Amino acid sequence: MTSIDTNGSFENNLNPNEPAEFWGSSWINGDSKEGGVSIRGYEPIDGAYHLRLYNGVRDEKAYAYTLSDPIPVTSGQKYDISAFMRYTLPIGSAEFNIIEFDLDGKLISQSGRNINSGDGSGIVILI
Incomplete structure (x- = not known):
């Protein structure tokens, strides 16, 4: 990695x-x-x-x-991405996304995690 x-x-x-x-x-x-x-x-x-x-x-x-x-990466390399997200409101949602673009600004991929109706405990996001 x-x-x-x-x-x-x-x-x-x-x-x-x-x-x-x-x-x-x-x-x-x-x-x-x-x-x-x-x-x-x-x-x-x-x-x-x-x-x-x-x-x-x-x-x-x-x-x-x-x-x-933008965070520059090297083609062919593997990267671990992690974050902690805490959502405290009893209604609504929060979302964390990783969006990848090529050098020309063309969308390559997008992935994410969503939290609905948070209790404040949070989640660790590993993508």
Whole structure:
């Protein structure tokens, strides 16, 4: 397996900004207010921080999204990808996706995991 660690614990926020490095694209759909993506220090899984996606208030059907910067890989190599995702609301859902593109931006594959009606315990995602 080839190892790539691009700030997996969100500890390396090199600039005093949000979200953490490598997670620069984020947005909210719907008619929500006060939502967004941010670095938080309460209840981290590992280290001192976690990345919080919050859909805000006023539109319970709104979604918060964040997209990592592209992570370069080498063709023919195998990679393990893992993450921990915790969803605490009793309704709705959360989803984690891996989306692969070629050098021309053409979609190669997409795979993901979904959590519905979370209890806060979370799941470890291995893709």
